[in-house]
Amino acid sequence: MRGAILTIGSEILSGAVADTNAAWLTGRLGEEGLDVVARLTLGDDPQAIEDGVRTWLRRVDLLVLTGGLGATPDDRTRPSVARALGRTLVLHEPSAASIRRKLSGRGAASADESPALLPMGAEALSNPVGLAPGFLVEDGESCLLAVPGVPAEMRGILDEHLGRILERWADRPRLQWRSLHTCGVPETRVAQLVAPHIPAPIRVSYLPRCGIVEIRLGIASSSPEPSAELAAAAAAAGEALGDAVFGWDGETLEEVVGRLLVRSSKTLGVAESLTGGRVGSAITAVPGSSRYFLGGVVAYGNRAKEDLLGVPADLLKRHGAVSSRVARSMAEGARRVFGVDVGLSTTGIAGPAGGTEDKPVGLVYFAVAEEGRTVAVRRTFRGERGMIVERSTATALDLLRRSLSGRLDEDVESGGPATGIDLA
């Protein structure tokens, strides 16, 4: 079943705002098993919108259009869609009544009913959030689904109506997806390990992002049951990647780490230098993280490392702030000052300045301190300041995951990364 997405809005094309609707819609339609073949963004140009609808509607089963359904003069979507379909616009009385009711509830004196003008024969889709209804209209073998561009309204209408709308294609093959998420293994190596285990009908793509690689496996299936072939391929890929896999189907590192902490009834404190608060910020993005995360110290200066974490001045002087010894001392300090079971630390050089021949930009030390055992790890990352911080954050969380699952066998003295995979 083929789909396409048309988003309308000059503000996207002026380069200042991200097309979050297109990204959300792509994900949502993908979850429903549609094969999205195109995504088009246009400004508020009536002729371009008319051409876009005409071109793409006949190429797909479902064209989802968002934006420009409001009452302001630059909202040109409804007339353009009507022209593309060769239909007139007619007032949909129940939608107009709903607009009048909602506006009078807000104390408005008069109501602009133009959002209730729909192409002849269209089905109105009630908007649980705002004024303008969405609509669904058939054209030959294809369907056009139009929703407002306000993200909450778009999502509200689709959450309410999309499942029912898709039932008309229930017998069509849909795409099923599985995802594996790894940390610390380069994309090329991930592909080498996974590719031999993926039989032909399964699509595979590798999506790298700051130290994390997502492996997406997809298969077209006419059955609503989960594909056994897909499950077998996912299991084989998981086997090949071993403990580099931290999660499945959209899980984040911070969710996985949170679950491990809850399961083992352990508490966590962090001591961050180059990550500047990013590790704490990732951990606290998980609702309920206050159950296991007691706090963090962002020890950006040496004095903070000494005063707040108890790192000995002598250690800082002899080894420098970016060293395995200081990383260890920071993690142990976090454990002590927060009175927690596990301390996690980062210290490194984010750049662009501050690198030396011995300690280049991108050199980062991490440590995890648990009762009776502290492990330090060294990595060197390439890229810009923001990328180095993001990679360091993912790596810190992944080392914590490995430690909590009893699989952090590496220490800085032993060399290579703790992936359990030969990286040569």
Place this chain on the structure above:
Amino acid sequence: MRGAILTIGSEILSGAVADTNAAWLTGRLGEEGLDVVARLTLGDDPQAIEDGVRTWLRRVDLLVLTGGLGATPDDRTRPSVARALGRTLVLHEPSAASIRRKLSGRGAASADESPALLPMGAEALSNPVGLAPGFLVEDGESCLLAVPGVPAEMRGILDEHLGRILERWADRPRLQWRSLHTCGVPETRVAQLVAPHIPAPIRVSYLPRCGIVEIRLGIASSSPEPSAELAAAAAAAGEALGDAVFGWDGETLEEVVGRLLVRSSKTLGVAESLTGGRVGSAITAVPGSSRYFLGGVVAYGNRAKEDLLGVPADLLKRHGAVSSRVARSMAEGARRVFGVDVGLSTTGIAGPAGGTEDKPVGLVYFAVAEEGRTVAVRRTFRGERGMIVERSTATALDLLRRSLSGRLDEDVESGGPATGIDLA
């Protein structure tokens, strides 16, 4: 001068990866003054690519295409472009030689020269980063510019060649832009204040994002000189918005705050609760921030607030952790423990759980402590956990900005926001 962007890659349409190339290109072409009228994303479908090129090339002056120029079998761009143009592919010998040279430098035994196959008559664009050259080809009045999809290669080629390429349209009107950035004023109020000052030829758009609103003003101009009309409108908009404006033309709050700290030779420490490290992470995203940022405490639990920041247990008990008194005490604690000039704090309820009738989800207190003066401010934000944290982070930085510029006249007792603008 009109432009369009065509990005190619099934991984974008599978919903798992953001189209960062399209976003970057939109911004880059906008900076160069192009009016981007469409953005299209297609999978690796040769017929769709051919149709897309044919359709959009004749509608714009410059079509920029990215993705699918590599040597792997799913890279279908070059043959499809050649068919759309009605030209054959010919081997561009200097590019092939460059590929052989680069690969032998990497110790490869043989070289796949297919990335050097270009449509007849195309100009090769050297790739400073990778193997595959980009190319530029004229078709009637229009030009097609094709570059690889690897972000660093795309950017490398465009940074090297785009300025020269655009010279052929030097006499065409281009769009000029100015941006103002505000914090703390709702989008609707921003629009009410700005709109009366913007004369007709100037386009204006309002781009809200988690408490920050960007006001973008654009004008088409045939002159390379900055438009006086645009400058006057921007100045008038700035006047109308007063000290709600924190920056111009892409400046971030953390950059502005950093500059104010450097200028006044002041140092900063932060004490975060609900923001969980996000404030520190924003501040340290600025290169050189270690000059003024000495550190932070993420005091997620009450014990951390007592032990690390010296918040009296009694205060926590009487007022609760989410209170103006505790916010004050945290900011003063940050000032003391880091030995800095300015302490900044956040404490609130990010949700989804933890709210009460008295203290609902979204209630946040902030405080800024400078020598002899501590100011606390209360806000209530709506939205999901992540949005509340982002809004809180922006608000904390904006309050710091106001305090550093001597314009934080508000205190929690006085009520309304410190925007200097009547929000009624």
